[in-house]
Amino acid sequence: MRVELSVGPTVGHEEARIAARASCAALDKAVELLASIGADATIIEREGGLCNAVLGRRGGDAIVVPIPDVIVARADNGAVQLVTTKGTLKTNSRLYELERQLGADFVRVSKSAIVNINAIDRVESGFGGAYGVRMHDGAVEWISRRYLGAFKSAIGM
Numbered sequence: 001m002r003v004e005l006s007v008g009p010t011v012g013h014e015e016a017r018i019a020a021r022a023s024c025a026a027l028d029k030a031v032e033l034l035a036s037i038g039a040d041a042t043i044i045e046r047e048g049g050l051c052n053a054v055l056g057r058r059g060g061d062a063i064v065v066p067i068p069d070v071i072v073a074r075a076d077n078g079a080v081q082l083v084t085t086k087g088t089l090k091t092n093s094r095l096y097e098l099e100r101q102l103g104a105d106f107v108r109v110s111k112s113a114i115v116n117i118n119a120i121d122r123v124e125s126g127f128g129g130a131y132g133v134r135m136h137d138g139a140v141e142w143i144s145r146r147y148l149g150a151f152k153s154a155i156g157m
Contacts, residue, residue, distance in 0.1 A: 053067060067101075071083045071085070071115070072114065098114060105117050108147050109151055
């Protein structure tokens with residue numbers, strides 16, 4: 001394996017990239033050590049697939065988005081959108097696939113929306129016992145009665 005290190009005042013930001021044909025215990029240990037150094041470290045690909053990231057599309061471009069950067073996944077007119085810190089993207093994934101992939105920091109609030117618990121600004125009460133979730137970006141997702149119990153449990157409400 002070839003290792004390169006560049007240290008100097010002209011380096012814009014610290015970055016480590018590792019490309020390997022196969023994983024092994026020593027390599028996994030090195031990756032974990034490097035990832036523990038930076039607060040924004042994300043392992044995005046392992047064994048040919050994305051890890052801790054999802055793929056969105058804007059125009060003809062494929063954009064890799066770390067999972068913590070996803071705010072809302074929403075189904076709209078048969079298409080699934082990802083509202084992210086990088087803007088709104090389309091994805092080829094189905095909502096149920098994203099629900100499994102996004103993990104424990106995400107909760108389904110309706111048949112058509114999954115929200116990032118860490119991106120919730122506040123929970124607002126509406127008419128007739130309805131609740132809405134206002135996200136940090138100002139968007140509101142309404143919580144359907146079917147998912148209200150699971151939502152309350154997920155956020156400790």
